[in-house]
Amino acid sequence: MKYFLESSSGRTFEIEIIELGGEAMSVTIDGREISADFIDVDCRGQYAAVLDWHSFAASIEESDEQHLVVNIAGESFMMTAYDERERAAQAVAGQGPAKAEVIKASMPGLIISISSSVGDSLAAGQAVAVLEAMKMQNEVCCQNDGVVVEVLVAEGDNVEANQPLVRLAPPDSE
Amino acid sequence: MAIKKVLIANRGEIAVRIQRSCRDLGIETVAVYSDADRNALHVRYANEAYPLGGNTPAESYLRSDLILQIAKQSGADAIHPGFGFLAENGQFADAVTAAGLQFIGPSAAAMATMGDKLASRAAMIAASVPVVPGSDAVADAAEARQQADKMGYPVMLKASAGGGGKGIRVVRAADEVESAFATASGEALSAFGDGRMYVEKFITEPRHVEIQVLADRHGNVVHFGERECSIQRRHQKLIEEAPSPAIDAPMREAMGKAAVDAAKAVNYESAGTVEFLWSQGEFYFLEMNTRIQVEHGITEEVYSVDLIAQMIKVASGEKVDHLAGRHPRGHAIEVRLNAEDPENNFMPSLGVVDNLRWPGGPGVRIDSGVYSLMEVTPYYDSMLAKLIAYGSDRNEARRRMLRMLQELHVGGVKTSAGIALNVLQSDEFVSGNYDTGFLERYMEEGRHHTIGTEAPDDLEEIAAIVAAMHRQRAGKRRTISSSNSVTNSWVSAARREQHSRVD
Numbered sequence: 104m105k106y107f108l109e110s111s112s113g114r115t116f117e118i119e120i121i122e123l124g125g126e127a128m129s130v131t132i133d134g135r136e137i138s139a140d141f142i143d144v145d146c147r148g149q150y151a152a153v154l155d156w157h158s159f160a161a162s163i164e165e166s167d168e169q170h171l172v173v174n175i176a177g178e179s180f181m182m183t184a185y186d187e188r189e190r191a192a193q194a195v196a197g198q199g200p201a202k203a204e205v206i207k208a209s210m211p212g213l214i215i216s217i218s219s220s221v222g223d224s225l226a227a228g229q230a231v232a233v234l235e236a237m238k239m240q241n242e243v244c245c246q247n248d249g250v251v252v253e254v255l256v257a258e259g260d261n262v263e264a265n266q267p268l269v270r271l272a273p274p275d276s277e
Numbered sequence: 278m279a280i281k282k283v284l285i286a287n288r289g290e291i292a293v294r295i296q297r298s299c300r301d302l303g304i305e306t307v308a309v310y311s312d313a314d315r316n317a318l319h320v321r322y323a324n325e326a327y328p329l330g331g332n333t334p335a336e337s338y339l340r341s342d343l344i345l346q347i348a349k350q351s352g353a354d355a356i357h358p359g360f361g362f363l364a365e366n367g368q369f370a371d372a373v374t375a376a377g378l379q380f381i382g383p384s385a386a387a388m389a390t391m392g393d394k395l396a397s398r399a400a401m402i403a404a405s406v407p408v409v410p411g412s413d414a415v416a417d418a419a420e421a422r423q424q425a426d427k428m429g430y431p432v433m434l435k436a437s438a439g440g441g442g443k444g445i446r447v448v449r450a451a452d453e454v455e456s457a458f459a460t461a462s463g464e465a466l467s468a469f470g471d472g473r474m475y476v477e478k479f480i481t482e483p484r485h486v487e488i489q490v491l492a493d494r495h496g497n498v499v500h501f502g503e504r505e506c507s508i509q510r511r512h513q514k515l516i517e518e519a520p521s522p523a524i525d526a527p528m529r530e531a532m533g534k535a536a537v538d539a540a541k542a543v544n545y546e547s548a549g550t551v552e553f554l555w556s557q558g559e560f561y562f563l564e565m566n567t568r569i570q571v572e573h574g575i576t577e578e579v580y581s582v583d584l585i586a587q588m589i590k591v592a593s594g595e596k597v598d599h600l601a602g603r604h605p606r607g608h609a610i611e612v613r614l615n616a617e618d619p620e621n622n623f624m625p626s627l628g629v630v631d632n633l634r635w636p637g638g639p640g641v642r643i644d645s646g647v648y649s650l651m652e653v654t655p656y657y658d659s660m661l662a663k664l665i666a667y668g669s670d671r672n673e674a675r676r677r678m679l680r681m682l683q684e685l686h687v688g689g690v691k692t693s694a695g696i697a698l699n700v701l702q703s704d705e706f707v708s709g710n711y712d713t714g715f716l717e718r719y720m721e722e723g724r725h726h727t728i729g730t731e732a733p734d735d736l737e738e739i740a741a742i743v744a745a746m747h748r749q750r751a752g753k754r755r756t757i758s759s760s761n762s763v764t765n766s767w768v769s770a771a772r773r774e775q776h777s778r779v780d
Contacts, residue, residue, distance in 0.1 A: 104752075106745040112726065116741040120749045128749075132742060141746045147632055148688065152743055157734055161743045162632055162686050171747065173740035177683040177698045178728055180740035184748050210627045211655050236655035237625035264627070 107190050111181035130154075204247050204271040208262045212236030216258055219269060223251045231269045234262070248274045280304060280355045280379060280593050284348040285319070287359030288338060290646035290662055291571075292319035295357050298585035307351045309344055311337030313654050318646050325351055332656045338362045341369045345376055355379035355592055357585075361658065364568040365392060381592045383567045387543040391565040401562045404542035406535045409554065409561040411477040418458035424476040425454055431479040434458055436465030436472070443468045447479055480561065482712040483554040485509065486521050487566075488536035489576045491584065492545045493591050497598040500533035501580045502605050504550075504572055508700060510623070510716045516697055518610045519575040522671065522709025523555060526604075532560055539565060548573070548588050571663065574644055575609035578667045607667060608674040610701075612682065614645075614662040616653045618691040619725065625659045628652075632688030636681035640667040640674070653690050661692070671709070675701055679731055696720075702729035 108116040119131040130139040140153040148163045162174040169189070173180045185193065215233040219225060230242040231251075249271030256268050283299050284307040285292045296306045296319065308323030313332045320326045327347045329337040338344075341363055348356055356373050358364040358381070367385030374380055391397050401408050412424040414437055425432040425448060434457055436444025444465030446457040458474060466472035485506040492498040505521030506514050520529070536551035539562065550570050552563040573584050580603055591597060617623045633649045645662035653659070664681055668674030682698040703719065705711040719725060728736060 104749060106748060108741040108744055110737055110741065112737065114737055114741075116738065116745075118742060118745040120745060122749075130742065130746075132738065137742075139742070139746070141743075141750070143750060145632075148747075149632055150743060150747065152739070152746070154739060154742060157739075159734075159739055159743070160686075161740070162688055163743065163747045164688055165747075165751075168748065168751070171744045173743050173747075174686060174688075175736050175740055175743070176732060177685065177694060178732060178736050178740075179695050180737055180744075182741060182744040184744045186748065186752075210625065236627075237657070237659050239625060241622075241624050 105187040107185045107187070109183045203273055204245055204249055205267045206231055206243060206245050206269040206271065208234055208243065208264060208266045208268055209241075210234070210236045211264050212241075212262060214256050214258055214260045214262060214268075215240055217254060217256070217269075219251050220254060221251050224274065225249055225251065225271065232256075243268060245269075245271055247271065250274055278354070278379070278593060280589055282307060282324075282351070282353045282355075283381070283589065284309070284344070284351065284353040284356045285323075285359065286338065286344050286356055286363055287361070288314055288317060288319055288646070288657065290644050290660065291359040291569075293322055293646050294574075294644050295359060295585050296322050298583055298589065301583065302586055302589060304589065307348070307353050309338070309347055311656070313652075313656055316651070318648055327351065332654070334362060334656065341366070341372060345372055345378075348373075348378055349376060353378065355381050355589070357381040357588070358568070360568045360570060365566075367392075379592045381588050382547045383543075383545055383549060387545050388567045390543045391567050394564075397564060398562075400542050401539060404538045406539045406542070406562050407560060409478055409480060409563075412475050414473045414475050418455045421458050421474060421476050422451060422454040426451060428476065428478045431481065433477045433479045434461045434474055435477055436461065436469065436474055438465060438469035438471040438473070444474070478561075480554050480556045482714065483507075483556045484521070484523055484711075485552065485563075485713050486524060486532070486555040486560065487550050487552040487570075488532050489548070489550055489573065489584070490536050490540045490545070491548050491587055491591065491597050491600065492540050493597045494546050494594065495596050496541075497596055497601075498537045498540045498545065499597050499601045499603075500536050501576050501582060501584075501600075501603065502529050503532060504575055506572065507711055507713045508706070508716050509713060510720070513623070514572065514613065515693060515716060516610065516612055516700060516706075517572040517575055518608065518671070518674070519579050520605045520608065521555075528558075528560075529605075535560070535562070547591055548584050571613065571660070572611050574642065574663060574665045575611045578609035578642065578665060579605040579607055581606070607669050608671040609665055609667045610674045610678045611666075612664045612678060612697040612701075613660055613693060614647075614664055614685075614687070615693045616659045616661050616690040617693055619693060619696040619720075620691075623693075625655065626653070626691040627655055628690040630661070630687060630689045632686055634684065634686040636664070636684035638680075640677045641665075641681055642667065647687075661687070661690075675707070679729075683731075696725050698731075699725050699727070699729055702731055 105119045121129045137155045142151045150161045152159045164172045171182045212234045215235050217232045219231045225245050227248050230244050232243045234241050234243050252272045253270040282305040285295050299306045305324040308320050308326040309329050310320045331337045363369045367388045370380045370385045410428045415421045431449045434446045444461050446461040448457045462472040462474050486503050489501040503521050504519045506517045508516040539551045548569050550566040553560040616626045618626045630651045642665040647661040666674045666678035668677050
């Protein structure tokens with residue numbers, strides 16, 4: 104299977120893995136073949152990797168199949184990984200339609216202020232509320248452009264993690 | 278009076294740290310805990326444990342009446358407040374004493390004087406401890422210039438009623454005073470309805486250097502040199518070291534004497550920290566923290582002293598004079614391991630700690646309150662642990678800390694470890710030439726995104742290969758586990774994650 108990886112720094116890698124039976128496999132990165140020995144240590148995301156005789160202890164956390172954080176020797180890398188089928192599907196889908204968004208609390212806390220009301224047009228990344236948790240005030244922002252259709256909490260409310268705060272409609276569907 | 282049982286009115290790593298000294302001294306410990314902390318290390322490590330109920334600090338660790346009642350009920354003869362919560366609450370200290378127990382810390386009077394900016398400044402001036410030179414309110418621009426000429430430039434013109442950066446001007450030369458005074462005073466008048474101004478010396482590129490003191494109730498005060506705490510961001514320290522690369526032995530003695538004088542001026546008892554701004558060979562009193570501090574461990578390493586044990590001994594009436602005149606040996610560096618996301622404005626990172634792997638070997642000290650599968654909750658401070666590296670010299674300690682951060686792994690939450698690893702390899706840290714503005718500048722310039730030169734390989738490429746391999750394996754495993762119903766915790770954890778995302 105061929106994989107297309109993009110690091111949060113913007114670097115991209117094309118990696119092909121061919122299983123040769125048992126633990127053996129052939130790994131090619133950007134056209135260069137390397138020797139790879141790759142052991143899952145504990146089935147909890149810890150790997151012992153020997154790549155071209157260089158040894159690494161790596162830990163992986165996945166937020167979903169495609170979005171991974173790889174930790175090696177104290178450094179952290181955010182990686183997006185698509186296999187060739189997903190990449191092909193993406194190419195067909197192109198840019199999808201604008202999406203409705205529900206902005207949720209990232210953690211339990213207290214709503215200090217709400218800075219948007221129904222009908223407001225928001226740009227991606229704009230703050231909609233301030234949430235206090237762990238003695239710190241944090242801005243809650245939207246990820247997409249949109250228009251506020253519903254505000255679901257009030258200032259002074261205690262909210263749970265993932266509790267919906269504000270609903271947005273796509274900007275063109277007003 | 279010998280202390281036999283100590284109630285620790287705190288949680289997390291500092292509670293465990295205090296328990297350790299108690300055990301070393303053969304003293305029993307009493308823990309108190311909130312609902313959220315039932316499984317916490319400080320509960321498990323204690324001889325006795327009593328619930329406070331609730332989750333927020335107000336519902337739990339700030340309930341002074343309940344804590345005092347538990348202390349009496351358990352037969353404790355002293356209370357150690359740790360830091361934060363009730364540590365600098367004079368009323369609590371008085372209540373503990375009034376109940377016939379020892380408060381392991383300073384008197385309420387010392388806390389009150391040092392807790393008040395104006396009162397502490399006045400006390401320090403009276404004790405001849407250097408403070409940042411400043412004038413009383415000045416009548417007009419001419420008087421401001423007179424004062425500024427006396428102090429030497431640059432100076433700051435500050436509104437007496439000031440706040441939020443309004444009514445403040447930095448003045449670098451005498452001919453700038455008049456116009457700066459007019460605009461700043463006008464600004465203050467319209468913002469606060471009060472245009473009165475005063476002049477203060479502007480400290481250029483200051484370092485935050487603090488002196489550890491220890492005082493007994495017989496009038497003896499000793500100091501254990503300085504800690505360098507300039508690697509900070511919005512007053513949150515990230516890396517501390519002792520000794521400071523900027524301080525030589527004569528300067529250490531001068532600052533140590535000033536700190537001892539400061540403590541004596543308020544009849545201080547117990548461990549405390551006198552914070553100074555240091556710039557170009559001059560130092561100025563900033564404030565005194567009337568408690569044990571987070572970063573006390575690096576002082577303990579270079580002075581071979583257990584400060585928590587000394588606090589308990591002092592509270593039992595012992596003297597500290599035999600500890601005077603010590604000198605630092607070797608070098609220690611501390612990194613604060615906080616559950617926070619440096620990529621996201623240091624927002625707290627909540628979650629369940631997983632795949633915890635601690636460093637080990639020579640020169641490694643870990644003061645921690647964290648354990649595998651611990652939930653990081655929003656209720657308390659985000660500090661998980663303190664990593665301390667000791668070496669025979671500064672570079673050995675630095676290299677040791679690099680190794681520790683490479684060995685460390687904390688899964689489930691994001692932490693400050695990555696940025697610390699990065700900063701420790703910066704030219705400024707290597708040379709020791711940094712000030713309190715360093716970390717903010719470093720991040721604004723995006724330098725924390727670069728991979729340090731310590732990494733021998735192209736780690737980004739390695740990470741990509743590992744990620745691809747992981748996807749290949751995970752795909753295979755998912756096929757296998759769905760065909761024969763074998764699940765493992767990693768896959769089920771991943772599934773839970775996916776389900777919660779669908780909700």
